[in-house]
Amino acid sequence: MDIVRLATTSALVGLIVAGGVSSCGFGSGTAGLDDARPTTVDVYAASSLTDVYSEIEQRFEDANPDIDIRLNLAGSSTLARQINDGAPADVFAPADLSILDQLEPNIIQASVTPPEPYAKNRLVLVVPAGNPQSIEQLIRLEQSDILTAKCISGVPCGDATDRGLASAGIELGLVTEETNVRSVLAKVVAGEVDAGFVYQTDAKVAAEVNVVEGFDSPAVQLVAIDLNASRPPDSARSSSVESKEASARFVSYIGSEQAETILTSAGFEQP
Amino acid sequence: MSSSIRAVPRSVVAVGIVGVTVLAVPLAAIIFEAPWAEVGSHLGSAETKSAIRVSMIVSFSAAALSVLLGVPLAFILARSNIRGKALLRTVITVPLVLPPVVTGVALLAGFGRRSVLGQLLGFGLSNSMTGAILAATIVAMPFLVLSVEGSLHSIDPDYERVAAAFGAPPLARWWRIGLPLSRSAILAGAVLAWARALGEFGATITFAGNIAGVSRTLPLEIAVALESDPGRATAVSLLMLGVSLVVLVTLRDRWIRR
Amino acid sequence: MTTSGLSVDLKTTVNDFVLACEFEVPVGASLAVVGPNGSGKSTLLSALAGLVDVDRGRVVISGHVVVDSTKDLVVAPEKRSVAIVPQKSLLFPHMTVAENVAFGLRYRPVEDAESAISNVLKDVGLDRFRDRKPGQLSGGQQQRASLARALVVQPNLLLADEPLSNVDADSRHSLRSVMDQWRPPTQTQVIVTHGHHHAQAADLLVGLEAGRVAAFGEPRQLANDTKLDWLRDLLRASD
Numbered sequence: 221m222d223i224v225r226l227a228t229t230s231a232l233v234g235l236i237v238a239g240g241v242s243s244c245g246f247g248s249g250t251a252g253l254d255d256a257r258p259t260t261v262d263v264y265a266a267s268s269l270t271d272v273y274s275e276i277e278q279r280f281e282d283a284n285p286d287i288d289i290r291l292n293l294a295g296s297s298t299l300a301r302q303i304n305d306g307a308p309a310d311v312f313a314p315a316d317l318s319i320l321d322q323l324e325p326n327i328i329q330a331s332v333t334p335p336e337p338y339a340k341n342r343l344v345l346v347v348p349a350g351n352p353q354s355i356e357q358l359i360r361l362e363q364s365d366i367l368t369a370k371c372i373s374g375v376p377c378g379d380a381t382d383r384g385l386a387s388a389g390i391e392l393g394l395v396t397e398e399t400n401v402r403s404v405l406a407k408v409v410a411g412e413v414d415a416g417f418v419y420q421t422d423a424k425v426a427a428e429v430n431v432v433e434g435f436d437s438p439a440v441q442l443v444a445i446d447l448n449a450s451r452p453p454d455s456a457r458s459s460s461v462e463s464k465e466a467s468a469r470f471v472s473y474i475g476s477e478q479a480e481t482i483l484t485s486a487g488f489e490q491p
Numbered sequence: 492m493s494s495s496i497r498a499v500p501r502s503v504v505a506v507g508i509v510g511v512t513v514l515a516v517p518l519a520a521i522i523f524e525a526p527w528a529e530v531g532s533h534l535g536s537a538e539t540k541s542a543i544r545v546s547m548i549v550s551f552s553a554a555a556l557s558v559l560l561g562v563p564l565a566f567i568l569a570r571s572n573i574r575g576k577a578l579l580r581t582v583i584t585v586p587l588v589l590p591p592v593v594t595g596v597a598l599l600a601g602f603g604r605r606s607v608l609g610q611l612l613g614f615g616l617s618n619s620m621t622g623a624i625l626a627a628t629i630v631a632m633p634f635l636v637l638s639v640e641g642s643l644h645s646i647d648p649d650y651e652r653v654a655a656a657f658g659a660p661p662l663a664r665w666w667r668i669g670l671p672l673s674r675s676a677i678l679a680g681a682v683l684a685w686a687r688a689l690g691e692f693g694a695t696i697t698f699a700g701n702i703a704g705v706s707r708t709l710p711l712e713i714a715v716a717l718e719s720d721p722g723r724a725t726a727v728s729l730l731m732l733g734v735s736l737v738v739l740v741t742l743r744d745r746w747i748r749r
Numbered sequence: 750m751t752t753s754g755l756s757v758d759l760k761t762t763v764n765d766f767v768l769a770c771e772f773e774v775p776v777g778a779s780l781a782v783v784g785p786n787g788s789g790k791s792t793l794l795s796a797l798a799g800l801v802d803v804d805r806g807r808v809v810i811s812g813h814v815v816v817d818s819t820k821d822l823v824v825a826p827e828k829r830s831v832a833i834v835p836q837k838s839l840l841f842p843h844m845t846v847a848e849n850v851a852f853g854l855r856y857r858p859v860e861d862a863e864s865a866i867s868n869v870l871k872d873v874g875l876d877r878f879r880d881r882k883p884g885q886l887s888g889g890q891q892q893r894a895s896l897a898r899a900l901v902v903q904p905n906l907l908l909a910d911e912p913l914s915n916v917d918a919d920s921r922h923s924l925r926s927v928m929d930q931w932r933p934p935t936q937t938q939v940i941v942t943h944g945h946h947h948a949q950a951a952d953l954l955v956g957l958e959a960g961r962v963a964a965f966g967e968p969r970q971l972a973n974d975t976k977l978d979w980l981r982d983l984l985r986a987s988d
Contacts, residue, residue: 297718367618369700374718396618396700397707399714411605412617413700649839655826656798656833657902658856667852671843 258288259466261448262308264299265291266315268341268377268401268419269442272486273313279482280473287466295400297322297375303447310448310467313474315341315401315419316376316440327447335443337491338475339483343380343437344420346429348411355415355432364393369404369416376440377401381417384437405429421487441491444474518732525729526722533726541704542712542727546689549620549708553627553688554635558681560628561635565680566669568636569643587633594629595697598622603698622699623706627688634687635680642676679742686738690731752776752812754937755906759806759816761796768792768960774953776811779938781948781968783983784957790941791836793957794908797939798833799826811905811935827856832899834909836941838891840883846870846894847879853902869901872927874920888915896924900931907932910941921946945986956980 265273270293277289292299292307296314300322303309314320317337320328347355353366361368370392371378378397385392398404401418408416409428416429419440423431448467473479480490499507526533533539567573568580586594602608602625604615616622650672654664670677692710699706701715709727716724754776760769768789774780782790795801797808799815803823808816810831815824832853840849847866854862870876873893883891892915899907912928913921925946932938940947948954949968956964956977964975972984 367700367702372701372715372718374715374720378718394702394705396702397715398701399696399718407700410599410603412599412603412615647839649835649837650841652800652826653833653835653839654841654852656800656829656831656908657853657898658827659852660825660827660856663856668841672841674843 258286259460259462260288260290261310261463261466261470262290262292263311263313263470264303264307264309265293265313266296266299266376267293268315268422269293269313270402271425272421272482272488275482275486276474276479279478280470283473284466284469287469289470295375303327310446310463311444311471312447313442313444314376315442316380317443318379318440319376320443320445327450328445335445336475337441337443338479339442339488340439340491341419341421341442341488342439343377343384343417343435344423345415345432345435346405346408346418346423346426347415347432348408348413349428349430351430351432352411353414358388358390358432358435361415362391362393366415367394367396367413368392369396369398369407369413371401371404371417372397372399375400377404377417377419380437380440384417384435387438388436419487424487439489442488444471446471521725521728521732525725529722530726530729533720533723534730536723538703538712538716539723539727539730542707542709543730545620545623545704545706546708549623549627549691549695549706550685550689552624553631553691554681554685556624556628557632557635557684557688558677561632561680561684562639562670562673562677565636565639565643566665568640570648570669583633583636585633586629587637591626591630591691591693591695592697595626595694598626598629598694598698617698618700618702618706620699620705623695623708626694626698627691630691630694631684631688635677635684638680638683639673639676642679643673646672646676682738682741686735689734753809754778754811754935755780755797755939756807756809757797759796759808760804761792761801761806762804763792763795763801766792766960768796768957770955770957770960770962772953772955772962772965774937774939776937777934778952779940779950781951781954782939782941782957783943783948783954783980784963785979787959788957789960790957791910792960794833794910794939794941797906798831798908799824799829811937813905830857830905832902832904832907834892834895834899834907834912836910836914838883838888838895840886840891840894840898842883845880845882846875846886846897849883849894850898850901852898857902857904859901859903865901869897869931872930873897873900873924889917889920892916893924896928900928903931903933903936905936907936907938907940909938911943912940913947914943925950945983948983954984 263273273291277291281287281289296316296319299312299314300319303312304324304327317335320335345358347353355361355366360366370381373379373382396413398407401422404416405418405422405426407413408418409426415432423429446467448464564583568576599617600606602616604617606615609615616625651664651668654668659667690710691708695706695708696711701707701711707715709731713724713727716727752775753773755774757773758771760767766789770793782793784790792801796803803816803818805818806816807814807818810829814822815829816822841852844852847870850866850869851862854865859865867876870879873896875890875893875897878886878890883894886894892912896912899909913924916924940951942948951968954964954966954968954971955962964971964977964980968984971980975981
């Protein structure tokens, strides 16, 4: 009998703890009774989009004061894992189209098919300012004393680098693999590596690196998919009409001319 | 049995059960969800073997360095009356509370290519196995120092005084009396430091990079595999869980006694 | 004129307890230190061995000045020709009995150390226990080993803090003669004791009260002269 009462108490405490966590962890995406409160849209964007999405968020919110964009920035495949685990993402903007394959079929199936890329990006080879190792050609990277940083295989920037290197027939002599493209950039900027593969948009932001011409990488296709649109009304996170409408408005803004201007000036190419 | 449970209020026990559940559920889940059929082949893969090799070299070197450099510090903290002991203890404890990635950044500043030392030498210690060992040592040594220092307080300093009265000079007193008497404390501290070094991630990837066969330790291998081969990530995680359990069992008696 | 074996004039403070005393013992003599608990007997031994700091004063052991505060001189404990039998034995727990006894000889070598160790162990009755660790010995056996460790060094100054307190009454007598047997003619002995045997048999006696010398002299004389009741009782006691 003691055990039963203990179990009941434990379950209650557990519920209280869990409930407390969930209620402060994830805010509601729907506007409540208070009409003044803006509708929140949770946007899960790749870390390579940090700067450009911050700007888009600001412009969009200026134009749509009734909507609050909440950015969650991380590596694309990390975000995909979070979404598969039930994270309340309204919009998913990975660094490459290919990441969508990592989403559970039931999450992706009802979404817009096929997603239309709104921009593309490219990998470039960068070296620390002044190019201390005088790396002019890709073939230098095969030397075992030249340390190159790239993204881990399996994330968009890593896969695109792998494909570019394979088609150029280059095998890196000494390589350190970073979990995301910003770490690669940071190590090149710090001069801790001799070269690194980053997006051309990253190379544009960092003044302390030089781009080495001659690396022809396949482009990554940027897509933004509206997960909110396909979410059934009776799902755990019930979406109101306002919420769905807000998510749709943001996704269409990504494809708009205003967003295109921001993207182009950041170095993204037209799809 | 029930009388011993009532020694603690029922509500406190209930919170305790929730606590242990929070701790145990993820561990149980990784065991249940592991692709057991493939674990063997994953652990036998060239990538995993290379990471095991790197991890063994790095963690044992870091533990050895921690003992070599940390034991004297533990004695200073426990036995001497030098001024600035509080400051010394703070310096030693900082890596314990610092996020490892910050330790990594600090290491870059101190020993990286662009650091004063790096420019003086013409090379940095970053992106090398030496760097991985250094990073692991810095995060592991505080565990050894604090654990050994704690045990030293329970060893009667009068033994060393008696040795002095019998003619043993300071170094001999330390070597023949102080050190042997703290042998088991040092051993326990070394195991603790080794385990911490084995699990080191943030400082290693920041300072020593993630170079296969050089600085890609088991935790880094898990991070790599997570993106491309989740099954292997789980298999390597299981390996590390197993190692942790072995360490805990080794230290169990000690922790129960305290 | 007798040479001084031990000349003491010191003041020391340990945890707010002040010990201040002055006396002199001729070379080769034995001094019994008696007094109530907390009178400073153990502190005196520690100060002579150099294990506690001395506030001021002058200590001379067999002609060697080991403390002279006017010259800022303090000789480190390991450089004084002393050996100590601590109250709580304090055998090194990780060494065997034989290794414990050999400890001091490494720093103060004697001729044929091996047989000296065997002999002293035989004399204190521990020859069968030479390879045991202290943890495997009884309290009395530990005290014998601790005594052997000090005797074998044959120091100029032997400091013993109730060396026979844990030994059964029958063995005390024989161990006292072992102490005499291992005593070179130039050895001065300072023995803290609660027992009347050591107190009455010593050449000189110092009675401490609250960190001061309350009585000093030959035990036989003090037995008649002293105004201290506890000391008179001690010196007139018999089995």
